Amino acid sequence: KGSMGAPGDRCKNHYAAFSVGRKKPLHSNDYYQTLIFDTEFVNLYGHFNMFTGRFYCYVPGIYFFSLNVHTWNQKETYLHIMKNAEEVVILYAQVSDRSIMQS
Numbered sequence: 001k002g003s004m005g006a007p008g009d010r011c012k013n014h015y016a017a018f019s020v021g022r023k024k025p026l027h028s029n030d031y032y033q034t035l036i037f038d039t040e041f042v043n044l045y046g047h048f049n050m051f052t053g054r055f056y057c058y059v060p061g062i063y064f065f066s067l068n069v070h071t072w073n074q075k076e077t078y079l080h081i082m083k084n085a086e087e088v089v090i091l092y093a094q095v096s097d098r099s100i101m102q103s
Contacts, residue, residue, distance in 0.1 A: 014059045018048035025072070033082070035079070069102045078100070 020037040034053045048055045057063070071077040071093040079102075081089040093102050 007011060016047045016055075016057070016059050016063075018043045018055065020048060020050065027075075032080075033095065065089075067103070069093070071096070071100045073097060073099050 017055065019041040020043070021039040021041065022035070022037045026033075036053045037050060040050055041047075043050075045058070047058055049069060065077070065081060065083070069077060069079055069091055074095055074097070075093075076095050077091075077093040079091040080087045091102055093100050
């Protein structure tokens with residue numbers, strides 16, 4: 001048996017992170033519409049596609065998503081977070097006399 005070699009490099013932790021926003025209002029009568037963002041704050045490794053509005057999960061693990069939506073006066077708002085074709089979270093704001101920030 002030979003002698004022990006030098007220690008190798010530590011394993012790298014793999015992670016994904018992105019933060020995007022939209023400055024322009026989005027009004028639509030479409031039943032479903034992909035939300036396309038216009039501002040990229042952080043997009044490590046490019047896992048979020050700004051042109052399609054999709055996040056691609058290249059790193060296995062548990063993910064945490066946080067979102068904020070500003071609804072306008074007299075507007076009903078639905079927002080669905082999808083995993084492939086499945087709705088996993090639905091944010092809903094009723095029509096109101098004032099604008100509302102949902103998180």
